[in-house]
Amino acid sequence: MKLTFIDWTVMVIYFVFVLGIGFALKRYMKTSTDFFLSGRSIPAWITGLAFISANLGAQEVIGMGASGAKYGIATSHFYWIGAIPAMAFIGVFMMPFYYGSRARSVPEYLKLRFDEKTRGFNAISFAFMTVLSSGISLYAMGLLLETLLGWNFSFSILIAAAIVLIYVLLGGLTSAIYNEVLQFFLIVFGFAPLVFLGLKDAGGWAGLQTRLAAVATANGCSSGAWSHSWQFMGSPSANPMGIEWFGLAMGLGFVLSFGYWCTDFLVVQRAMAAKSMSAARRTPLIAAIPKMLFPFLVILPGMIAIALTYKTGGSGFSLPKKPDGTFEYNMAIPMMLGHYFPTGMLGVGLTALMASFMSGMAGNVTAFNTVWTYDIYQSYIKRGASDQHYLWMGRMATIFGIGISIAAAYVTTRFNNIMDMLQLVFAFVNAPLLATFLLGMFWKRTTGHGAFVGLIAGTVGAAIHHGLTLPVGAQVGIKGGWFGVLHVYPSELAQAFWTAIVAWSACFVITIAVSVITKTRNEGELKGLVYSLTPRAREENLPWYQRPPVLAVIIVLAAIVLNIIFW
Amino acid sequence: MQLDIRLPIGLMFSVLGALLLVVGLFTGGQRTQSQQTSVNLWWGGVMLVFGIVMFVLGRRGTATARLTEESPEGRKIEEIENGSGLESQ
Numbered sequence: 001m002k003l004t005f006i007d008w009t010v011m012v013i014y015f016v017f018v019l020g021i022g023f024a025l026k027r028y029m030k031t032s033t034d035f036f037l038s039g040r041s042i043p044a045w046i047t048g049l050a051f052i053s054a055n056l057g058a059q060e061v062i063g064m065g066a067s068g069a070k071y072g073i074a075t076s077h078f079y080w081i082g083a084i085p086a087m088a089f090i091g092v093f094m095m096p097f098y099y100g101s102r103a104r105s106v107p108e109y110l111k112l113r114f115d116e117k118t119r120g121f122n123a124i125s126f127a128f129m130t131v132l133s134s135g136i137s138l139y140a141m142g143l144l145l146e147t148l149l150g151w152n153f154s155f156s157i158l159i160a161a162a163i164v165l166i167y168v169l170l171g172g173l174t175s176a177i178y179n180e181v182l183q184f185f186l187i188v189f190g191f192a193p194l195v196f197l198g199l200k201d202a203g204g205w206a207g208l209q210t211r212l213a214a215v216a217t218a219n220g221c222s223s224g225a226w227s228h229s230w231q232f233m234g235s236p237s238a239n240p241m242g243i244e245w246f247g248l249a250m251g252l253g254f255v256l257s258f259g260y261w262c263t264d265f266l267v268v269q270r271a272m273a274a275k276s277m278s279a280a281r282r283t284p285l286i287a288a289i290p291k292m293l294f295p296f297l298v299i300l301p302g303m304i305a306i307a308l309t310y311k312t313g314g315s316g317f318s319l320p321k322k323p324d325g326t327f328e329y330n331m332a333i334p335m336m337l338g339h340y341f342p343t344g345m346l347g348v349g350l351t352a353l354m355a356s357f358m359s360g361m362a363g364n365v366t367a368f369n370t371v372w373t374y375d376i377y378q379s380y381i382k383r384g385a386s387d388q389h390y391l392w393m394g395r396m397a398t399i400f401g402i403g404i405s406i407a408a409a410y411v412t413t414r415f416n417n418i419m420d421m422l423q424l425v426f427a428f429v430n431a432p433l434l435a436t437f438l439l440g441m442f443w444k445r446t447t448g449h450g451a452f453v454g455l456i457a458g459t460v461g462a463a464i465h466h467g468l469t470l471p472v473g474a475q476v477g478i479k480g481g482w483f484g485v486l487h488v489y490p491s492e493l494a495q496a497f498w499t500a501i502v503a504w505s506a507c508f509v510i511t512i513a514v515s516v517i518t519k520t521r522n523e524g525e526l527k528g529l530v531y532s533l534t535p536r537a538r539e540e541n542l543p544w545y546q547r548p549p550v551l552a553v554i555i556v557l558a559a560i561v562l563n564i565i566f567w
Numbered sequence: 568m569q570l571d572i573r574l575p576i577g578l579m580f581s582v583l584g585a586l587l588l589v590v591g592l593f594t595g596g597q598r599t600q601s602q603q604t605s606v607n608l609w610w611g612g613v614m615l616v617f618g619i620v621m622f623v624l625g626r627r628g629t630a631t632a633r634l635t636e637e638s639p640e641g642r643k644i645e646e647i648e649n650g651s652g653l654e655s656q
Contacts, residue, residue: 030636041634189610
């Protein structure tokens with residue numbers, strides 16, 4: 001792929017604006033609350049767009065395009081039964097406790113609701129996880145730009161890290177949020193014409209369907225398996241994901257999606273920066289509206305790419321293959337950018353791709369510096385210092401957080417397995433969290449001991465399940481089966497979904513069991529932290545389109561309609 | 568706070584849109600087999616219009632973050648921090 005002067009100009013213009021926002025916000029970072037929480041002053045639509053943009057990292061754009069090619073429209077389950085219902089749920093039911101408790105982070109909510117050890121466990125594992133995942137996405141970006149444009153690996157990751165460092169250092173969370181909104185629009189404008197040109201090349205939706213039928217039959221499925229999301233979910237062998245409807249709905253739809261969108265501080269932090277309770281509750285609901293349409297922006301290009309590979313279109317696009325004969329699924333969107341976009345638009349598309357990497361990284365970095373400063377440094381290392389001291393610590397945390405990310409990116413180039421293993425361990429730690437939050441928020445009998453023991457049990461349960469099962473065709477080792485293989489799943493996704501289900505159930509049951517035999521806290525202390533002890537939010541004075549329950553119902557109905565259309 | 572987020576968004580998309588529009592005008596005649604150079608022209612136009620609309624809306628200056636001291640919720644967080652001994656004044 002060759003870039004011209006015009007493409008470089010586009011990229012430079014973007015970098016100037018990103019850094020310019022950081023510089024413009026510099027003088028507004030007076031206190032630690034400005035730096036970590038944007039002074040809790042941001043309007044709902046801005047936090048809403050930042051809420052999805054912070055998640056719009058490498059995994060989302062490259063990964064969803066790859067899944068679109070691999071699994072077809074069924075990838076939309078990550079959105080239409082995954083993210084959207086979860087976003088409606090957190091907005092209506094959970095945000096009143098996150099925001100209303102005036103906790104400054106998700107681990108701090110655990111401290112208020114449960115106890116110090118539950119917070120410590122969550123804060124430390126979360127802090128590790130965020131810097132490492134930001135390192136892994138840096139690595140992915142460096143690798144992509146190397147294969148696509150021949151850029152030097154170190155050059156591209158150092159430039160991206162330096163830009164994120166500067167704007168977060170200058171403008172804190174506000175700068176990250178502002179830039180996430182800018183990146184959101186850039187990604188939409190950079191990819192939308194790609195979908196249009198690709199779809200035109202494939203002969204419109206009808207043409208795409210006939211081509212996808214060829215993909216499906218060539219892979220041993222019925223002809224509609226790539227263009228219908230539910231029809232072939234009856235049995236794992238009938239659909240490319242290798243999962244049946246129950247594992248999909250429970251594992252992906254409930255445990256994994258609710259677990260991510262409702263408890264991950266990376267996204268929840270955006271809502272916590274909103275200017276009022278009602279703005280905080282509307283944050284995920286506003287985010288759900290564009291999120292619902294994202295499959296058309298990120299999954300559809302992958303589907304187009306694979307369709308044109310099997311049955312070529314007018315312009316002769318096809319996906320490259322790896323040396324082992326499988327497709328380079330991750331290259332679906334980047335290759336299409338190079339194929340369809342002329343110089344100029346190509347610059348916008350590539351800049352959008354880099355923006356997605358940078359917004360994901362900035363999201364991780366701001367979540368890390370907040371958890372580090374509030375939940376680790378202020379809680380365990382130095383309490384009661386001046387506000388300016390914590391502001392300084394937040395800036396230091398930003399610097400060493402990014403430093404660790406860069407180091408992690410280099411480690412990944414050498415030892416791919418270590419990173420895979422760490423990610424696996426974090427998946428085990430994360431999987432049970434949802435049960436802890438649901439019980440904590442909606443059952444006042446839940447105790448701190450119960451929550452802590454439940455979390456450990458869920459993590460151990462996930463590890464045991466993973467150790468006893470294996471996806472079909474995989475080697476014993478990092479993919480599972482290290483205790484002996486009791487069950488073989490038809491796909492890696494099926495194994496991952498069921499690991500999550502097991503972790504959630506173990507945590508749920510053990511938390512209840514331990515809570516029943518341990519002493520509960522005084523009800524007065526739990527006011528504002530638990531559903532039954534918190535007065536309902538009053539919103540009669542809001543117009544209907546600003547009331548969270550009304551918005552949530554509309555969003556869920558729209559998601560149901562989308563599911564039916566692509567059934 | 569004085570920086571309405573729509574101002575930088577509006578400015579950036581106006582600049583990028585105008586750039587693409589100009590590129591599209593000058594290269595509109597050449598068409599390779601796969602790359603449709605006309606996309607620069609029409610999509611640049613769309614981006615320019617979006618940029619101008621955002622910029623004009625941003626002039627009202629309502630979509631901004633505020634300083635903690637100007638935001639009631641921000642002041643409450645600081646009160647809690649000082650009251651509970653997490654921070655000293």
